[in-house]
Amino acid sequence: MDRSVRKTPPGQFRSNLRVISSDHCTHHSACENCSVRHVAMCNALNEEEVNLLNEISNDFNRDTKQILCAEGDPAEHLYNIRAGTVRLSKMLPDGRRQITGFLFPGDFFGLACKDIYSYTAEAVTPVETCRFPRKKITEKFRELPNLGERVFDMTTTELQSAHDQMLLLGRKTAREKLCSFLLYMAEKTAALGGHPENHAYLPMSRSDVADYLGLTVETVSRQFTKLAQSGLIRLEGAHHVILLDREAIHDLAEGE
Amino acid sequence: MDRSVRKTPPGQFRSNLRVISSDHCTHHSACENCSVRHVAMCNALNEEEVNLLNEISNDFNRDTKQILCAEGDPAEHLYNIRAGTVRLSKMLPDGRRQITGFLFPGDFFGLACKDIYSYTAEAVTPVETCRFPRKKITEKFRELPNLGERVFDMTTTELQSAHDQMLLLGRKTAREKLCSFLLYMAEKTAALGGHPENHAYLPMSRSDVADYLGLTVETVSRQFTKLAQSGLIRLEGAHHVILLDREAIHDLAEGE
DNA sequence: CGCTTATTTGAGAGAAGTCAAGTACGGTGG
DNA sequence: CCACCGTACTTGACTTCTCTCAAATAAGCG
Structure with a gap:
């Protein structure tokens, strides 16, 4: 039972601290009032308030596989992701890992803790925060x-x-889990733009997906x-998936 | 694969919206400044403020197995539990259920949603809120x-x-899950008082525990x-557990 | 006290895990 | 630009933990 520590993280359904609400400002580039720096909170603030935030913030960038903050570290910062993908994870003493979330531009992390971080945040791709x-x-x-x-x-x-x-x-089968994940990532891919319809871009490794699910x-x-054999998806390399029958995938995701 | 709907809910690790922080006021009865009604928020408020809350709140009590609010209902209220145990759960279309939390006196629910409740809240025991x-x-x-x-x-x-x-x-074995749960419930039992040391009182059914884990x-x-055969616990009926070797149970819970 | 529901126990099946290879991809250097 | 190397991904064979189905026992309620 040696499920040793996996090096490449996971995939996660939940969008941790996603900042951009669906009601407005879906594309930062299209939102005149948004500070590029604070894409997450722009909707609630005016220019003066954004400047206030600029005063106390500083850039923090990391390369792929680097750690942004580690489980157990003193929780000193709140992070706002501007570019790239981050994974949050927790580990058991023997190295088994659970990825609790993937984070994308506009997402936040660093709040859900008191004095020390209860999770590790790592860069899945090069990340700007x-x-x-x-x-x-x-x-x-x-x-x-x-x-x-x-x-x-x-x-x-x-x-x-x-x-x-x-x-x-707790309750879904492997197939249901993967279908749910694909729909989640397709949504993310669409929201962040730059890919054709029904395309899911998966920046993380299979091992990350596994630890997320x-x-x-x-x-x-x-x-x-x-799923590919059933004709529901087409794989274009390991990190690009075309959803050929979204309807069917959705039904499979809910076990219907 | 017909995991039909289970009638008696689960057991859950996480203490949803637990209000009483560990730093003070662990026993409401011992806290002079606490309004009995608003045990959850008392620590942060003075008497006048508590009165303000009393004006907009009303009692809401339910018997065992009754529903306090259902997944899909318009989310009109925030609930504060004064007595009893509540379970929060979500279901798949085919009836598979996941209990996301058990709630105890002092806990809150009804906030983590926008317009409609994303979970069902049911009374595990008679409940006063x-x-x-x-x-x-x-x-x-x-x-x-x-x-x-x-x-x-x-x-x-x-x-x-x-x-x-x-x-x-996502990552623990059945034994690890149950050990974690027992430690969680032992803590709860101690915090709520009225039971001897190393005693875990489990108000919920086995089926609730299963759906929680x-x-x-x-x-x-x-x-x-x-666990009983190993001498780590003693069962006194299905709802009372004595933790005979807390140390060992803790190690098992973390897979060490 | 009898009935219903909850819990435990047993036997067998199956989904996902483990161990082990083979294949493909991505990056680097010649 | 291409060959080589290391890592990531896929596939196969087999094991096992948990689930399923079924029945017996125990507990709770009227």
């Missing part, structure tokens, strides 16, 4: 209640996603193959 | 920033517990039996 000292940003919540409310909403959304992921982990690499790989 | 119209309570957050911050902290703690539960669901009733029952 800006980060705020937690102490200072929480002070700002008092001055800028809009900001505080926005962050609260994000946390609440995140919690809901976490519950969905629990249902997936509570499966092994081999099982994930086999399920990919089966 | 008081509930607030969400609309009104969120207004109060502006007037009483202490209250808002407290609720935010609770949500954040809840999210962290959700991540722990994902690790359990992502297992079947049979597997849960077998693991209970095995």
